Amino acid sequence: MSTLSRPPFTVAAFLFLTMAAYAEGTIEFNRDIRPILSENCFQCHGPDKNKRKAKLRLDVREDALKPAESGEIAIVPKVISKSALIDRIVSTDEDEQMPPAESHKKLTGAQKEKLRLWIAEGADYQAPWAFIAPKRIPAPGIRGIGWARNQIDQFIAQELETRRLGHSPEAPKELLLRRVSFALTGLPPSISQMDRFSADTAPDAYEKEIDRLLATPQFGEHMAVYWLDAARYGDTHGLHLDNERSMWPYRDWVVRAFNENLPFDQFTLWQLAGDLIPNATRDQKIASGFNRCNVTSGEGGSINEELLFRYALDRTETAVNTWMGLTAGCAVCHDHKFDPITQKDFYSLFAFFNSAADPAMDGNEKFTPPVLKLPSPAQENQLREWTEKIAAARAGIKAELARIEYVDPAALDPIPPISQVEEIWLEDDFPADAKPASAATWATDRVQSGKRAIKQTGQGITQNYFEGAEKPFPAPSNGKIFAYVWLDPADPPKAIMLQWHGDGNWNWRANWGDKDAITFGQAGTPAKLQIGELPKPGEWVRLEVSVEDLKLKPGAKFDGLAFTQFGGTVYWDHSGAAYEVNPAADPERSQIAWEKRNEGHDPGEKVPKAIRDIFLANKERTAEHKQTLRDYFLSEVFAGNRERFNLLQTGVKKLEDEKKAFEAGIPATLVMADIEQKREAHIMLRGQYDKPGEKVEPAVPAIFGKLPVTGRATRLDLANWLIAPENPLASRVIVNRLWQQIFGNGLVRTAGDFGAQGETPSHPELLDWLAVELRESGWDIKHLIRLMLTSATFRQDSRMTPALLEADPENRFLARGPRFRLDAEELRDNALAVGGLLDLTLGGVPVRPYQPENIWEPLGFVGSNTREYKQDHGQALYRRSLYTFWKRNAPAPFLTTFDAPSRDSSCIRRERSDTPLQALLLMNDVQHFEAARALGQRMLLEGGTTANERISYGFRLATTRRPAESEQTVLKETFEKELEHFAANLPAAQQAVTFGESKPKPDLNPAELAAYTMVANVLLNMDETLTEN
Amino acid sequence: MTPRSYLEQVTRRHFFRECGVGVGKIALASLLTDSFSPFSARAAVIDPLAPKQPHFPPKAKRVIHLFMAGAPSQLDLFDYKPELAKLQGKPLPPSVIGGQRYAFIRPDAAVLGPQFKFNKHGQSGAELSEMLPNLARIADDICLIKSCNTDQFNHAPAQIFFNTGFQQPGRPSIGSWALYGLGAETQELPAFVVMSTGAGISGGSACWSSGFLPTLYTGVRFRNQGDPILDVSSPAGIDQKLQRDSLDLVGEMNRRRMASDGDPEIATRISQYEMAFKLQTSAPELMDFKSESKETLELYGCDPDKPSFARACLLARRMIERGVRFVNIYHEGWDAHSDVSGNLKKNCGETDRASAALVQDLKQRGLLDDTLVIWGGEFGRTPMVETNPVLGRSMGRDHHPQAFTMWMAGGGLKGGVSYGATDDLGFHVVDNPVHVHDVQATILHLLGFDHEKLTFQSQGRDFRLTDVHGKVIKALLA
DSSP states (O other): OOOSSOOOHHHHHHHHHHHHHHHHHHIIIIIIIHHHHHHHTTHHSSTTTTTTOOOOOSHHHHHTBBTTTOOOOOOTTGGGGGGGHHHHHHHHTTTTTTSGGGGTTOOOOHHHHHHHHHTTTTOOOOOGGGSSSOOOOOOOOOTTOOOOOOOHHHHHHHHHHHOOOOOOOBBBBBHHHHHHHHHHHHSSOHHHHHHHHHOOOOOOHHHHHHHHHHHHHHHHHHHHHHHHHHHOOBOOSSTTOBBBBHHHHHHHHHHHHHTTTOHHHHHHHHHHGGSSSSSOOOHHHGGGGGOOOSSOOTTTOOOHHHHHHHHHHEEEEEIIIIIIIIOGGGGSSOOOOOOOHHHHHHHHHHHHHHOOOOSSSOOOOOOOOEEEEEEOOOHHHHHHHHHHHHHHHHHHHHHHHHHHOOOOOSSSSOOOOEEEEEEEEEEOOTTTEEEESSSOOEEESSSSSOOEEEEEOOOSSEEEEEEEOSSOOOOOTTTTEEEEEEEOSSOSSEEEEEEEEEEEEEEEEEEEEOTTSSSOTTSTTSSSSEESSSOTSSSSSEEEEGGGGGOOOTTTTEEEEEEEEEEEEEEEEEEEEEEEOTTTOTTHHHHHHHEEEEETSSOOSSSSSHHHHHHHOOSOOOHHHHHHHHHHHHIIIIIIGHHHHHHHHHHHHHHHHHHHHHTTTSSSSOOBBOOOOOOOEEEOOOOOOOEEEEESSOOOGGGGOOOOOOSSSOHHHHHHTSSSSSOOSSSHHHHHHHHHHHHHHHHHSOOOOSSSSOOOSSSHHHHHHHHHHHHHSSHHHHHHHHHHHHHHHHHHHHOOOOHHHOOTTOOSSOOOOEEEEOOOHHHHHHHHHTTTOBBBOOOOOBBOOOOOTTTTTSSSSSTTTTTOOOOOOOOGGGGGGGOOOOOOTSSOOHHHTTTTOOOSSSSSSSOOOOOOOHHHHHOOOHHHHHHHHHHHHHHHHHHHSSHHHHHHHHHHHSSSSSOHHHHHHHHHHHHHHHHHHHHHHHHHHHHHHSSSSSSSOTSSOOHHHHHHHHHHHHHSHHHHHHHHO | OOOOHHHHHHHHHHHTTTTSOOOOGGHHHHHHHOOOOOGHHHHOOOOOOOOOSSOOSSSSSSEEEEEEETTTHHHHTTOOOOHHHHHHTBBHHHHTTOOOOOOOSSTBBBBBSSSSSSSEETTTEEEEETTHHHHTTGGGGEEEEEOOOEOSSSHHHHHHHHHHHSSSOOOOHHHHHHHHHHOOOSSSSOEEEEEEEEETTOOOOOOOTTTTTGGGGGGEEEOOSSSTTTTTOOTTTOHHHHHHHHHHHHHHHHHHHHHHHOOOOHHHHHHHHHHHHHHHHHHHHEEEEEGGGGGHHHTTOOOOTTOEEEHHHHHHHHHTTTTEEEEEEEEEEOOOOSHHHHHHHHHHHHHHHHHHHHHHHHHHTOOOEEEEEEEEEEEEEEEEEEEEETTTTTEEEEEESEHHHHEEEEEEBBSSEEEOOETTSSSSEEEEEEEEEHHHHHHHHHHOOOOTOOOOOTEEEEOOOTTTTOOOOOBBBB
């Protein structure tokens, strides 16, 4: 309601303040004019050549000074009366007026005045500031200002002086310690750290503290949180099934890289192109996984080309966003309307990323290739052992083959005689050891042979079957499988079907009658052979199927039979296989016969490729070919050796399976690689994957010139260009993000847009100074952070006075210290740390802490392996939030409630909202309430002997300061009330102190502990505790 | 635009342009006019959810969107095509199919006729399948759009597209835009609520995300089990009075802090904690169905103790009555690649009665006039049969982006209207095509917005729900 009741003139007053500030200097194009033109004019008179109207272009000076289509000249420097631009913006004639009414844009009086002034002064242009390489100007000397500690302060002081703003005194020591601890590690200081720091009166006590914190592994963890936002890191693929993916070794590498202070230029190279660095190290390959963190899909029916296009698009946008601080999204569909990034520029960048080797469909796998296995030394040893064992077992087979003296029956003279054999698979009963589907319906009123036959009557599909016969039936490759049926003339079926089970599936079927009645199997394949019409009813008919048609592997066996019909009444009896034994013509006995049969055609997918190739090649065979064929025939085809080799091969397979299972447990991470033959890149018309236009080569945007490479440029060239001294963007962009992380706002507040639509820097010289400092320090991130933290600017008190608020509401000019709500991970880690529950184990697989029920389940797709949340127990509940399993479709509520991004796409700036759902989570969630209990217990056990001492101890743990007397008083009053309440309600106290999985100390009085828990919960919910200030 | 709303827009813009600034900072403009007094700051906080005036007086003040995720078969429910029965078993002419690609079937798959009987209902003579006997009763209250079409033909992108106007995650959903533009009418409940029944949702939370808008415009999920709102219950052993004491104490500490530190953000936090406490009391009241008559429960087919689509619909009405602005109910399960008739029997069985009951109930309570009810999926299903023995599918229908049917009711729309038409095979739209962006433009129009002007600047560009497309379907407006 307050919005509506607010008097309208406040805003006007506010605008006036801003303007007054600008009016002090002369007009500067990038600061004063470009934003006006960009917002109001560039849409039609800017870089996008396809949308340009009246042949007028205002973003390039020489074009703006030329006559437009109408013959008028928009800008005549120093001559207002001849500058059509001025006529148009002051005109009230609807046909003349600019910007036109339909654009819904309107210039303010102040903006018009600025434009007039600018033209009067000569209409000087500047290249977009962010596209000019940063130059270091010496930090301004500030006379009479004693507070400056380093160059940052000198720049800040100069601007404060210009704006007639003061500098706040240094923050109280204990608050400073808390501020710097969160800034560096995302964690609060411990009591002993507080004590040591407050006792240390050395002039460099604060600097020592910074060095200590920079050296803790928690520094890298904290830095990683924000980097992983930019890298859009997650533990699932992101679309459809949103199955788990193994990417965490990349996350751990990021932590390690920050802790080891890997120079940022290397940090850049490794991530964008680690895979392309010659002789890349393991870490460099892991780092290249940056390019594999994008969302992928495994949704059946997707179009591969579209997915590949989307992936490359995402990789391009992420790189541009992360290192160039530009919004490339517009240029996907058309030339950028505000920045000199054409659509061609975009797709030239895209060309660096569109040859990635990962498949379009992620397969819903944890390890979508390419992946890098990361065995530990112990695991490597074990793998070696498996490999050796398998080699030995294979050698055993070779040796056995060498021992065989085989005489081909076809080579004998005379050849051995022929005999007929019929083997019975079914007579009177299913095999005793088989698993029947149900008790078969046997009948004795009509049999073909033996005592009884199966009698089936039914509507629709009716069947009797068994599988799992312990002695499977060999299917002779030259034989026929048969069975007898008797169809009831009074009740004939629509179709009948024989089906066999082997190798774990039922994929062999033979059908008689209506081919569509029984729907199983793909017609025309062994999964559904149509043999013929229904046999004549009223008599026993022998059904026969040629084994050859079933395309079996030589020596295949069946362990199950099925007798299926559609409707009708059918008797089934006497099934088996009939074959001729003619050793000389039998491909399972004579190698000559076997080769003859397969010559020139493909023996099928079950046969190894080497053998298939030999047959298909149809060429003169080398000795090696002959040996290969002989070995395969004797070990895999020849009936005489089958038992012996089966045993040996089973041994090898078992070892291989065991090795595979072991390998599956070895950590691996998705890495980047390109395919050999690079994909062509085109400008995609209107950003559509199937509308390729002009072909483009990998290149950087034309405004930056050409890459100094011969031949096709690679991602490595792109990365090297980003970190080159003349690159205007990367160093500024990263320095700005560090500043944003530490001060709450970037020097360029639009950290993701350094272009014309973004804001200009509040302190352009400081930004450039820091950018050059970063590069010249050897891209030393810790050095830069240390510079910022040791500045007097950072050390200021963050309290606001009405005057300060009025002058600089958002603290852009830093007349006071930083102050902002802790981020999602910090809030949870803080509660755990203050409660003494935090487990500081570094790295490893993601953990699943407490999560309210039904966060994943209602969203999880059937068949997804992240549909059900299986919470961890024990220490995993208390790990740092960085390690929480990040399911992209449904990230943990403690993350999303506090503005963590979804990690679907690159994010370089989190917002900071304030909602009632946050209050509910902090007050009531088990993780937080349990932490409050743990803090209550610490107050009781460590805090002293009186309630006052204990409350003060808890207060200090939560805020690093001791409470004021008045604060102490109200806290104690409530505590006493609560103690009284719980003493009278012991069961409630008991419930309150046992919320969560960690157990309170058993000898504590539950009422007292519950009352301290309540106070602790208040302490953990105070604004001061939730804020870095 | 009135001068006042213009000024408000400027402030909002100034604040939201980069939302990294805390909510409390928006209070600044008002604080400047007051003599600075920390204790009055609480009153001066500008709530980004405060009610706002849209571009013109809205017809619909609230929306209930019944999202039939998985895509119901329009050919067996709404869009009767006797020609398909005649052609059953034969392939469609290639000239009809053109270059369309399908997820699973080949373009030469055979035609599948309507699976159910159709009849005409109501004075308007709306043609509906026998699977929708309850909807048939309210045929004169709804407006059928038979010519919907979309750009996407897979579930996740199509669902996200329908909800946000873009096929990839990252843009604000319709509900978020509604909140951004209209603010909230209740302080006791979240203004944008999401419920789901049936199976999981392919598009995931991107469907109700606030995208680049501040997160407080994100849909709040009401859950079927456990607390309806996350952490709305106090921890075990903590009764309401204790919780109140804690909140009072937190408030007291924060007011002291406000006095010493002067950060308006603290005032925001104080008010958000107050609202949290209100939620703790209003949520159980909302979930308590005791005040619902037997007739009402019967009308919806709702068993208050069992999570179901019917229960979600009744809850939606209760929310609307309590000032909730936008309710999404996702019912996932319509993806009938196999056995389309069995699928429809199951899903219509679960949704038809309650969907119709919702409209009827809103009407009899006088709420339908300014509540918009939307029913529909992310795309349609093919006139051709899907049969795939390898995947074990038969008698199904594949995804069909070219044509599908939705219905809407109330909120400034005509009743008893059937709009748009497809060809004799139900393949292409031939009359009055309605693209998803047009549906979105129309929804925003009913809420009082010019969809081209409801914009938000992110990363240097003005974004809107309808991207650079969309036109209001004027013929449907009452």
